Every structure is written in C-alpha cells, then in structure tokens.
Amino acid sequence: MIPRLYIKQSLAVGAIVPADERALHYLRNVMRRATGDPLVLFNGRDGEFEAEIASLDKRKGALKVTRLRRTQDSVPDLVLCFAPLKKDAVDFLVEKATELGVAAFQPVMTRRTAASRLNIDRLRANAIEAAEQTERLTIPEVRAPISFDTLVSSWEPTRHIILCAEAGPALPIADALKALTLHVRAPNAWAILCGPEGGFHVSELDRLRTLPFVTPVGLGPRILRADTAALTALAVFQAILGDGTLRPPHPMMPIGTGADGAE
Amino acid sequence: MIPRLYIKQSLAVGAIVPADERALHYLRNVMRRATGDPLVLFNGRDGEFEAEIASLDKRKGALKVTRLRRTQDSVPDLVLCFAPLKKDAVDFLVEKATELGVAAFQPVMTRRTAASRLNIDRLRANAIEAAEQTERLTIPEVRAPISFDTLVSSWEPTRHIILCAEAGPALPIADALKALTLHVRAPNAWAILCGPEGGFHVSELDRLRTLPFVTPVGLGPRILRADTAALTALAVFQAILGDGTLRPPHPMMPIGTGADGAE
Numbered sequence: 001m002i003p004r005l006y007i008k009q010s011l012a013v014g015a016i017v018p019a020d021e022r023a024l025h026y027l028r029n030v031m032r033r034a035t036g037d038p039l040v041l042f043n044g045r046d047g048e049f050e051a052e053i054a055s056l057d058k059r060k061g062a063l064k065v066t067r068l069r070r071t072q073d074s075v076p077d078l079v080l081c082f083a084p085l086k087k088d089a090v091d092f093l094v095e096k097a098t099e100l101g102v103a104a105f106q107p108v109m110t111r112r113t114a115a116s117r118l119n120i121d122r123l124r125a126n127a128i129e130a131a132e133q134t135e136r137l138t139i140p141e142v143r144a145p146i147s148f149d150t151l152v153s154s155w156e157p158t159r160h161i162i163l164c165a166e167a168g169p170a171l172p173i174a175d176a177l178k179a180l181t182l183h184v185r186a187p188n189a190w191a192i193l194c195g196p197e198g199g200f201h202v203s204e205l206d207r208l209r210t211l212p213f214v215t216p217v218g219l220g221p222r223i224l225r226a227d228t229a230a231l232t233a234l235a236v237f238q239a240i241l242g243d244g245t246l247r248p249p250h251p252m253m254p255i256g257t258g259a260d261g262a263e
Numbered sequence: 264m265i266p267r268l269y270i271k272q273s274l275a276v277g278a279i280v281p282a283d284e285r286a287l288h289y290l291r292n293v294m295r296r297a298t299g300d301p302l303v304l305f306n307g308r309d310g311e312f313e314a315e316i317a318s319l320d321k322r323k324g325a326l327k328v329t330r331l332r333r334t335q336d337s338v339p340d341l342v343l344c345f346a347p348l349k350k351d352a353v354d355f356l357v358e359k360a361t362e363l364g365v366a367a368f369q370p371v372m373t374r375r376t377a378a379s380r381l382n383i384d385r386l387r388a389n390a391i392e393a394a395e396q397t398e399r400l401t402i403p404e405v406r407a408p409i410s411f412d413t414l415v416s417s418w419e420p421t422r423h424i425i426l427c428a429e430a431g432p433a434l435p436i437a438d439a440l441k442a443l444t445l446h447v448r449a450p451n452a453w454a455i456l457c458g459p460e461g462g463f464h465v466s467e468l469d470r471l472r473t474l475p476f477v478t479p480v481g482l483g484p485r486i487l488r489a490d491t492a493a494l495t496a497l498a499v500f501q502a503i504l505g506d507g508t509l510r511p512p513h514p515m516m517p518i519g520t521g522a523d524g525a526e
Contacts, residue, residue, distance in 0.1 A: 099485060099487050134488065166511055183437050220509055239495075247484060
C-alpha cells in the first residue's frame with residue numbers, strides 16, 4: 001500500500017518538501033518506509049502528487065514531488081452544524097461526514113447538549129485521516145463551538161439551512177431538497193443542522209421555524225440517533241443537491257495496488 | 264428513562280410474560296429496576312406495549328402488559344448484502360442500518376473479503392439493541408454468510424439489486440432510483456449490494472453487470488469506505504424509494520421523558 005499523506009507545504013513537481021512531524025512519524029514508525037519509497041501527497045490547494053522519500057532519519061525527512069496525479073477539486077459548500085455528542089459518536093460523525101464531502105464542521109451548543117467538552121484538535125486529526133484514506137483532496141474545516149444563540153443571530157441568510165426535525169411539520173427530505181433546487185436563489189451555500197441526543201428544545205425549534213432560510217426536513221418514520229440523522233441528511237443532500245452525480249476521478253485504489261482488478 | 268425491550272414472547276394487554284434471561288439482566292443489573300417500574304415491550308409481531316415489572320428477583324421476573332402503545336408496523340422489504348468487514352466497521356454497519364430500516368442482513372463472501380470470521384450472534388445482539396434504542400418495532404434478520412457464487416446463482420430475480428459500484432459505468436444513485444420507480448415491475452422487493460474494502464473483483468463486477476435484476480449505482484466522486492457506501496446507499500434508498508416520506512409515529516422520546524419539550 002502506498003501511503004497517502006496530507007501535508008501543509010506547497011506542492012509542485014520537482015519540489016523537495018520537508019516531512020513535518022506527523023509525516024515523519026507515520027512514514028518511519030507506522031509504515032516503516034525508507035529512502036526511495038513512493039508516496040502520495042496533497043495539501044488541499046495544489047492538487048495531488050506522486051512523490052518519493054528523498055531522505056528519512058529519526059529527526060527529519062525530505063519528500064521529492066515527482067508527478068501531478070490529480071488536479072485540485074473541491075466539495076460542495078456545505079457546513080454540518082451539529083450538537084457535540086459522546087466521544088465515539090462524534091469521532092464517527094467526523095470521519096464519515098469527511099468521506100461524504102462536508103466542507104466544514106460547526107459544533108453548536110444547544111440547550112440539551114450533553115457533551116460539554118469537545119477536543120477540536122482530535123476532531124481535526126480525525127478529519128485529516130479520513131481525507132487521507134478516502135482519496136479526498138481537501139480537508140474539512142473544524143470550527144470552534146458556538147452557542148445556539150450565536151449561530152442563529154450571526155447566520156448569513158444566503159446560506160440555506162436544512163434542519164433535521166424529528167418533531168413538528170417537515171417535508172420529507174427528498175421532496176424538500178427537490179423543492180429547494182427550484183425555489184431558492186443563490187443555492188450554492190448550504191448547511192445541515194442536527195440537534196443533540198434528545199433533540200432540540202421546543203423553544204429552539206420554534207425559533208428556527210421562523211427563519212426564512214431554514215427548511216425543516218423529515219428523515220423517515222424511525223427515530224435516528226443524532227449522528228445517524230446527520231449522516232443520513234448529508235448522504236441524501238449529496239445525492240440530490242450535491243456532487244452525487246460525479247464519479248470517482250480514477251480507479252478505486254491508489255497507484256500500484258491492483259486498481260485494474262488484477263490480483 | 265423508561266427501558267424499552269425486545270422480547271420473544273407473544274404480547275397482549277393484560278398478559279403477564281416471564282422476563283427472559285436478557286431482560287432479567289438488563290432490568291436488574293444494568294437499569295437497576297424493581298417491581299412496579301414501567302417499561303416498554305415489543306416483539307416484532309404484536310405491536311408495542313406499555314408494561315410494568317410485576318415481580319423481579321435474581322432468578323426470574325414477570326412483566327405485566329398494561330396498554331397498547333403502537334400498532335405493529337413494518338419496514339420496506341430491503342436486504343442489505345455486504346461483504347464482512349473488520350469488527351468495528353461491521354458492528355457500526357449493523358447498528359446504523361438497523362436504525363435506517365433495513366429488513367435483513369445478508370453477509371456475502373467475495374473474492375477480496377478479508378474478514379474470514381463473522382460472529383452472527385453478536386451482530387444479532389447489536390441489531391436488537393439498535394432497534395430497542397431507536398423506537399423500531401421490528402428486528403432485522405441477520406442471515407448466515409454465503410459465497411458470492413451462491414448469492415448470484417440462487418438469487419430470486421424479482422428482488423432488484425442496487426449495486427454500489429465505484430468503478431465502471433453506473434448511474435448516479437438518485438437518478439437510478441428514480442428510473443427504477445418508473446420501469447421495474449414488482450418493485451417491492453429490493454437489495455443493496457456492497458463490496459468489501461478494496462471493492463469487488465473485476466470478474467464479480469462483470470458477472471453482476473450481466474444480470475437483468477442488477478442496477479449499478481454511483482455514490483459520488485469520493486471513494487467511500489465499504490460501511491459508509493452501504494449506509495449512503497441505504498439512506499438515499501429510504502429517502503427516494505423507501506419509507507422516507509413517513510414521519511415518526513409519536514413524539515421523539517419515550518413516555519415520561521419530556522417528549523413535549525418541557526424540561
């Protein structure tokens with residue numbers, strides 16, 4: 001397996017970039033690679049490149065960029081606003097939502113939010129790892145938590161909110177998204193907003209329902225856990241309004257791993 | 264929180280049913296409940312009932328069924344055929360797919376399936392727990408693993424397969440599902456088929472593509488992990504072809520836990 005690494009430095013064919021601490025640890029200690037071994041690099045801006053290890057020792061390493069593999073792409077402008085959950089659930093949510101192409105995560109402290117602490121650095125690390133492992137070319141932004149009040153009062157009205165609403169009136173999500181493609185102007189900036197376990201407080205839901213840029217949607221007859229609801233809304237969004245009509249840009253596995261189906 | 268338990272016995276108002284070993288352990292040791300405490304029972308056939316603990320000691324318990332809470336419902340006839348994955352991924356898949364209303368799980372051993380052992384009893388326990396915690400009224404069936412060859416050669420052609428296909432020609436899933444609603448006869452029996460990490464072997468994909476009851480679908484431009492792909496397909500299926508237009512039958516939380524939004 002050829003390692004695929006996110007790195008912050010600028011990338012261009014011919015460049016030699018220093019391995020940062022994370023890359024050094026991963027290549028040496030986790031993957032046990034050595035000088036001359038191939039890897040794939042991306043930085044979220046310059047595209048994806050084939051590279052090789054020019055040098056590697058305990059303290060530093062250099063990576064030589066050899067070939068452009070894919071030009072930079074982007075994901076739909078979709079922010080996932082979620083109430084922090086228990087550790088396992090939020091780790092899972094960040095990993096899966098990164099795979100599903102969310103552009104940014106916005107934690108929101110609601111009245112019923114139980115998890116009081118949120119390790120943003122860990123979530124960022126999870127997002128990077130998920131992007132690395134699933135051929136994504138960008139890293140989603142993980143924002144600092146804000147209160148529900150701040151979220152609502154500072155919201156930019158041109159960004160439309162798809163509200164996961166288990167209770168009260170709501171269109172089924174597929175119908176709601178189809179209607180939004182027809183009716184909303186400036187339909188290129190979106191958010192999905194999901195509540196905590198136990199749901200939004202009724203006062204929060206009432207406030208959201210008065211806002212012209214909020215569309216409550218239903219996710220079917222079962223009560224979904226908060227993380228499941230967020231991912232369901234995201235999957236359906238990408239299929240109907242997002243980039244679900246695109247295909248993977250190249251065969252499913254990295255260079256040299258049998259992408260042609262040979263064994 | 265009022266415990267909600269799946270139980271195998273028949274249920275009807277007025278009945279007193281013995282607590283099975285699992286119910287006994289859960290009520291006594293996990294939830295520390297005692298005689299007179301309320302609970303909710305369902306068995307996948309008779310509906311959902313309010314009940315109370317008639318007696319409970321170390322060795323046995325009796326549960327008195329007091330009131331019908333919901334009449335029995337069902338989920339769409341959708342089988343999720345998946346190649347066994349690593350323990351965490353398959354546990355997660357069973358939990359989330361149960362929430363999302365899959366009717367049955369069919370593990371399939373493909374050429375590239377890495378996980379050789381699959382603890383079916385553990386998966387069944389996970390499915391029961393997910394159903395209990397998310398207000399589902401049925402328990403999905405977890406079938407014994409079969410080989411890819413057996414799956415294909417014994418398939419009932421009236422059940423249509425939605426094939427998650429990362430490589431090769433495929434319609435975007437939303438378009439494919441909409442087309443299926445228009446063209447397929449007997450559209451009430453469905454399956455989603457997802458490959459292992461690394462995907463199907465090319466010979467398996469070639470074989471699947473020759474079958475008239477298989478529709479390959481695309482899930483967007485990113486490479487999804489196997490469990491993410493299965494859940495994405497399931498979420499979009501329910502939204503477009505399944506029961507996604509229905510709403511939860513009652514407020515979001517069990518009786519007595521503040522479902523009306525009061526604190």
